[in-house]
Amino acid sequence: MSELVQYLITGVGGGCAFALVGSGLVAIYRVTRVVNFAQGGFAVIAALTASTLLASGLPHGLAEGLAVAVGALTGLLVGLVAIGKPGTPPGAALIVTLGLGVFAYAVEVLVWGDQPRSFPGVPGAVEVFGARFQAHYLLIIGATLAVFAGMGLLFTRTDVGRALSACASNPYAAKVVGISVTRMGLVSFAIGGALGGLAGVLVTPIQLVTFDYDVTLIVGGLVRPALTLAGGLLLGVAQALVAGYGNAAYQMEVALVLMLAVMIWQAARKPIAQEEPA
Amino acid sequence: MSEPLLNVEGVYRSFGGVFAVRGVDLTVAPGELRGVIGPNGAGKSTLFNLIGGQLTADRGTITFAGDRLDRLPAHRRAHLGIAIVFQGARIFRGMTALENVMVGAHATTRTGFLRGTLRLPPHRREEREIRQRAREALGRVGLADWADRAAEALPLGQQRALQVARALCGRPRLLLLDEPAAGLRAAEREALAQLIEELKAGGLTMIKIEHDVAFVTRLADRVTVLDLGRVIAEGTPAEIRADPAVVAAYLGTAA
Numbered sequence: 001m002s003e004l005v006q007y008l009i010t011g012v013g014g015g016c017a018f019a020l021v022g023s024g025l026v027a028i029y030r031v032t033r034v035v036n037f038a039q040g041g042f043a044v045i046a047a048l049t050a051s052t053l054l055a056s057g058l059p060h061g062l063a064e065g066l067a068v069a070v071g072a073l074t075g076l077l078v079g080l081v082a083i084g085k086p087g088t089p090p091g092a093a094l095i096v097t098l099g100l101g102v103f104a105y106a107v108e109v110l111v112w113g114d115q116p117r118s119f120p121g122v123p124g125a126v127e128v129f130g131a132r133f134q135a136h137y138l139l140i141i142g143a144t145l146a147v148f149a150g151m152g153l154l155f156t157r158t159d160v161g162r163a164l165s166a167c168a169s170n171p172y173a174a175k176v177v178g179i180s181v182t183r184m185g186l187v188s189f190a191i192g193g194a195l196g197g198l199a200g201v202l203v204t205p206i207q208l209v210t211f212d213y214d215v216t217l218i219v220g221g222l223v224r225p226a227l228t229l230a231g232g233l234l235l236g237v238a239q240a241l242v243a244g245y246g247n248a249a250y251q252m253e254v255a256l257v258l259m260l261a262v263m264i265w266q267a268a269r270k271p272i273a274q275e276e277p278a
Numbered sequence: 279m280s281e282p283l284l285n286v287e288g289v290y291r292s293f294g295g296v297f298a299v300r301g302v303d304l305t306v307a308p309g310e311l312r313g314v315i316g317p318n319g320a321g322k323s324t325l326f327n328l329i330g331g332q333l334t335a336d337r338g339t340i341t342f343a344g345d346r347l348d349r350l351p352a353h354r355r356a357h358l359g360i361a362i363v364f365q366g367a368r369i370f371r372g373m374t375a376l377e378n379v380m381v382g383a384h385a386t387t388r389t390g391f392l393r394g395t396l397r398l399p400p401h402r403r404e405e406r407e408i409r410q411r412a413r414e415a416l417g418r419v420g421l422a423d424w425a426d427r428a429a430e431a432l433p434l435g436q437q438r439a440l441q442v443a444r445a446l447c448g449r450p451r452l453l454l455l456d457e458p459a460a461g462l463r464a465a466e467r468e469a470l471a472q473l474i475e476e477l478k479a480g481g482l483t484m485i486k487i488e489h490d491v492a493f494v495t496r497l498a499d500r501v502t503v504l505d506l507g508r509v510i511a512e513g514t515p516a517e518i519r520a521d522p523a524v525v526a527a528y529l530g531t532a533a
Contacts, residue, residue, distance in 0.1 A: 173368040
């Protein structure tokens with residue numbers, strides 16, 4: 001029992017990171033129709049930035065905050081290159097993000113070297129139902145919930161959020177009411193960068209930063225935020241259970257099998273309503 | 279006549295070598311309701327999209343309240359006060375009717391992304407004001423009871439009314455209506471005609487494209503008739519109905 005609880009909590013913690021990275025991907029995809037292959041890179045860059053800032057003596061909180069801001073800025077830069085020129089077809093922009101992802105990887109290795117890095121998170125351990133786990137997991141789960149709630153407010157209660165939703169729903173009509181679809185696309189890239197960055201900063205204390213943090217494929221096809229949260233958590237928990245009861249070496253296989261299941265399930269359902277052609 | 283609000287001069291637009299609009303002039307005075315009619319393929323929709331910014335002209339100029347429009351992207355034109363109601367259901371699916379209308383206020387919002395995201399007091403005030411304005415606009419088009427419904431659940435007539443409300447929420451200076459009565463039932467048409475008359479009484483300048491001569495001549499101050507991409511007649515509804523060139527274009531007889 002206590003083992004199961006422990007795996008569940010560590011799984012949810014890891015799943016939160018997938019959910020954050022994934023919802024950034026979804027935000028970008030919905031607004032711009034671009035599958036952003038550089039999404040995993042935002043998490044890596046923010047995590048590495050945080051490790052450098054902490055090593056140079058910045059206090060916790062400030063260092064992580066700045067690192068998330070760097071993630072957002074990176075997202076904005078990727079967006080500028082990928083969709084900055086109005087009328088760039090999503091397919092071309094996708095290739096650009098793929099190239100930028102590889103380029104970012106090279107830059108990361110140049111700047112930070114190729115050894116995994118980490119930094120400490122919330123110290124101490126917590127015991128629930130006899131299961132002991134690092135207190136940092138509570139921060140991950142709490143921060144993720146807060147960010148998802150905040151995103152909900154942003155999208156329904158602010159003009160920018162409504163403008164983003166409008167671009168996702170009907171870009172043609174969005175232009176007509178005065179929304180710059182390109183600018184909103186850039187905003188979505190910045191949001192995606194910040195969410196990816198937050199994921200990287202949150203999970204690094206519990207697992208080393210590695211350079212193949214590419215979960216973009218796993219949430220591919222999920223275009224609704226609530227589903228992304230659920231999908232991310234499911235993936236995290238499934239991986240923790242397999243690692244706990246089986247063998248940690250199978251984690252990638254778990255992700256692939258889940259991805260396949262999601263794709264089959266999606267294909268079996270009737271297609272969701274398509275946007276009107278522009 | 280007072281200073282025109284909209285001035286279209288010598289506008290051309292071709293598609294693959296075929297001119298859809300060739301040398302059209304159109305001058306609309308403030309507060310005027312202008313009807314634009316013509317048979318299929320006359321260039322009405324092209325002209326409409328050239329003014330709205332969905333298309334750019336090959337040649338010619340479009341001036342709106344002193345600003346050159348013809349090179350501006352569509353979203354910048356909205357900021358100058360041009361609103362459009364399309365014939366098709368160009369609504370935002372996945373959002374409620376009220377949210378659809380609130381999006382229409384985008385061009386008039388002042389608080390930026392940061393203040394909006396942090397929900398600072400100026401933003402809260404503005405947000406309340408937009409919500410209020412959107413409710414008023416919904417009430418004006420008779421959709422007050424539909425505010426919290428999903429926009430795509432509305433029948434076609436109401437979806438078009440929703441577009442009108444969305445346009446009004448942006449406080450436009452010129453409203454472009456593309457065959458607003460097309461596909462509507464008699465009662466819906468009547469309600470729409472009444473709404474347009476009210477807006478006109480309120481001083482809003484409008485350009486209305488129609489295929490149906492009877493509907494446009496009933497409401498318009500002046501009517502412009504297009505055929506094969508050219509203006510073939512312009513005048514009051516009575517003049518237009520009596521014009522032999524118009525009759526010929528519609529009936530296909532030699533003028």
